[in-house]
Amino acid sequence: MSDSTLAVLSLLPILAVALxxxxxxxxxxxxxxxxxxxxxxxxxxxxxxxxxxxxxxxVNGLIVAATLLYIxxxxxxxxxxxxxxxxxxxxxxxxxxxxxxxxIQVIIIAWLFGSFIEGAAGFGTPAAVAVPLLVxxxxxxxxxxxxxxxxxxxxxxxxxxxxxxLVGVNKGLEGDPAVMRYVESMGYEWLDxxxxxxxxxxxxxxxxxxxxxxxxxxxxxxxxGKQKRFADGLRVWKFALFAALAMIVPYVLVANLLGxxxxxLFGGLIGLGIVVVAAKKGFLMPKSEDLWDFDDxxxxxxxxxGTMSFDSQEHGRARMSLLRAWLPYLLVGLFLVLSRxxxxxxxxxxxxxxxxxxxxxxxxxxxxxxxxxxxGTIFIVVSLLTFFLHRMKGAHYTKAWAVSGKNIIAxxxxxxxxxxxxxxxxxxxxxxxxxxxxxxxxxxxxxTLTGQAWPLFATFIGGIGAFVAGSNTVSxxxxxxxxxxxxxxxxxDPTWVVALQxxxxxxxxxxxxxxxxxxxxVVGLVGKEGDIIRKTLIHFVYYALFPGAVGYWIxxxxxxxxxxxxxxxxxxxxxxxxxxxxxxxxxxxxGSG
Numbered sequence: 001m002s003d004s005t006l007a008v009l010s011l012l013p014i015l016a017v018a019l020x021x022x023x024x025x026x027x028x029x030x031x032x033x034x035x036x037x038x039x040x041x042x043x044x045x046x047x048x049x050x051x052x053x054x055x056x057x058x059v060n061g062l063i064v065a066a067t068l069l070y071i072x073x074x075x076x077x078x079x080x081x082x083x084x085x086x087x088x089x090x091x092x093x094x095x096x097x098x099x100x101x102x103x104i105q106v107i108i109i110a111w112l113f114g115s116f117i118e119g120a121a122g123f124g125t126p127a128a129v130a131v132p133l134l135v136x137x138x139x140x141x142x143x144x145x146x147x148x149x150x151x152x153x154x155x156x157x158x159x160x161x162x163x164x165x166l167v168g169v170n171k172g173l174e175g176d177p178a179v180m181r182y183v184e185s186m187g188y189e190w191l192d193x194x195x196x197x198x199x200x201x202x203x204x205x206x207x208x209x210x211x212x213x214x215x216x217x218x219x220x221x222x223x224x225g226k227q228k229r230f231a232d233g234l235r236v237w238k239f240a241l242f243a244a245l246a247m248i249v250p251y252v253l254v255a256n257l258l259g260x261x262x263x264x265l266f267g268g269l270i271g272l273g274i275v276v277v278a279a280k281k282g283f284l285m286p287k288s289e290d291l292w293d294f295d296d297x298x299x300x301x302x303x304x305x306g307t308m309s310f311d312s313q314e315h316g317r318a319r320m321s322l323l324r325a326w327l328p329y330l331l332v333g334l335f336l337v338l339s340r341x342x343x344x345x346x347x348x349x350x351x352x353x354x355x356x357x358x359x360x361x362x363x364x365x366x367x368x369x370x371x372x373x374x375x376g377t378i379f380i381v382v383s384l385l386t387f388f389l390h391r392m393k394g395a396h397y398t399k400a401w402a403v404s405g406k407n408i409i410a411x412x413x414x415x416x417x418x419x420x421x422x423x424x425x426x427x428x429x430x431x432x433x434x435x436x437x438x439x440x441x442x443x444x445x446x447x448t449l450t451g452q453a454w455p456l457f458a459t460f461i462g463g464i465g466a467f468v469a470g471s472n473t474v475s476x477x478x479x480x481x482x483x484x485x486x487x488x489x490x491x492x493d494p495t496w497v498v499a500l501q502x503x504x505x506x507x508x509x510x511x512x513x514x515x516x517x518x519x520x521x522v523v524g525l526v527g528k529e530g531d532i533i534r535k536t537l538i539h540f541v542y543y544a545l546f547p548g549a550v551g552y553w554i555x556x557x558x559x560x561x562x563x564x565x566x567x568x569x570x571x572x573x574x575x576x577x578x579x580x581x582x583x584x585x586x587x588x589x590x591g592s593g
């Protein structure tokens with residue numbers, strides 16, 4: 001069977017998701033079972049994978065789904081604990097002290113706080129922390145999920161202390177003879193080689209990430225504003241670009257000076273400190289007459305809200321200091337960092353307490369769960385500590401557990417089919433037909449068609465890998481060697497192509513189905529996953545295309561000159577951004593969208 005035919009067949013499970021979830025707007029609980037059946041049928045009847053392997057992949061998917069649900073439950077529990085203790089009221093009041101402008105709030109919480117949490121924990125944890133915090137502040141659930149997903153790009157490649165690079169790219173390339181020859185010819189030690197790729201990844205992310213906070217606020221005001229116009233978001237363009245620089249400048253410096261472990265962690269933390277101080281001093285802040293807020297909640301469409309509701313009243317709880325109210329979130333950040341620093345023995349101790357099922361049903365698939373290392377455990381521990389720190393009554397804390405248990409049930413149906421589909425898709429090698437697993441077959445077909453234009457498509461392949469697998473790390477493990485080999489085949493620096501893979505894999509998190517399902521479940525918004533992906537898909541295309549074009553220009557400028565397809569696309573994107581900002585902020589346009 002030809003490469004192009006295999007590529008088309010490999011695309012069918014993804015097309016099923018696009019058709020039923022995004023186009024027809026079916027809930028994930030209905031769309032994902034169909035996608036699972038398509039993937040399983042292809043594995044069994046085209047790839048001729050043994051039924052036991054398909055069954056083992058499905059069971060492994062259920063185990064992974066259970067770990068995701070555990071994380072989601074922990075996040076929901078912490079959120080409900082803070083609501084019942086009265087801390088959420090104090091946090092809302094604290095933000096009002098900085099600004100009541102929702103555009104500034106979403107930049108601080110989603111972009112900066114979310115980047116810090118991504119750097120500490122990764123694996124969707126920012127959505128489990130930032131999204132419910134936004135809802136608790138009064139954001140519509142759908143707006144909070146959209147914002148939480150949109151920032152899941154720039155910080156992701158260095159999430160969980162560099163795991164997508166240090167594990168994903170590392171495992172994807174390690175031991176291959178062609179890669180080892182290249183490393184030796186360049187005189188690198190292996191870790192220096194990974195750090196070298198990391199610096200390129202950071203540069204590409206910084207270029208694309210410069211516009212991310214602005215895009216978040218533009219989408220927020222366009223889709224969820226009273227007048228539904230981009231112009232309302234553009235009015236804070238100076239603050240948005242300032243917040244972008246506050247994060248990406250230390251991010252790039254740290255990537256070059258300290259390596260892949262800390263760019264997102266320090267970038268988010270330093271940026272958060274700079275921006276909050278600047279906001280308190282009124283630097284580039286909107287004037288009092290130009291503050292932006294959502295319409296009254298009573299006018300929100302039903303699809304914007306989840307099953308969780310947060311009353312802005314105090315419920316008669318005792319008042320507490322702002323520091324005490326924020327302390328649980330500070331503890332989450334602290335515990336995440338401490339539990340993931342390799343220099344501390346606690347990380348290895350937590351990882352060692354693992355449950356392993358090797359060779360499921362005689363296959364080569366192994367399931368592994370590290371329950372103490374999962375962010376869900378930290379959320380639950382912090383919830384328990386909050387009971388004492390906030391001096392809660394037993395009845396209030398019991399209610400938090402009861403409500404959280406009910407909230408998690410709705411998310412389980414979608415994840416029960418989403419993650420097994422992913423596992424069948426990526427464990428489809430080794431069948432009697434002798435084909436590569438579906439992701440590689442898809443990538444090979446695209447590479448055959450594109451030739452020297454591959455750098456423009458490398459990010460999209462990385463994005464598709466993350467869209468399906470739900471992980472930049474897994475996408476990098478699947479495709480890094482393939483991307484390296486394509487780079488050598490078209491006679492360019494293969495490390496730039498691998499860097500494009502890592503950036504695209506990060507961008508894919510923006511539209512990843514099970515990340516959207518998990519983030520939505522945290523705030524009780526279930527069944528609207530397609531509506532969210534329809535919005536974030538635009539952002540994904542931008543975030544895959546822009547770095548891809550920059551990469552193409554860098555890779556081919558010596559042979560094709562400075563003016564090539566990549567530089568033209570980059571110029572058009574920058575020109576479009578400047579034009580949009582200029583036209584959207586002119587005084588005469590302030591009355592139109």
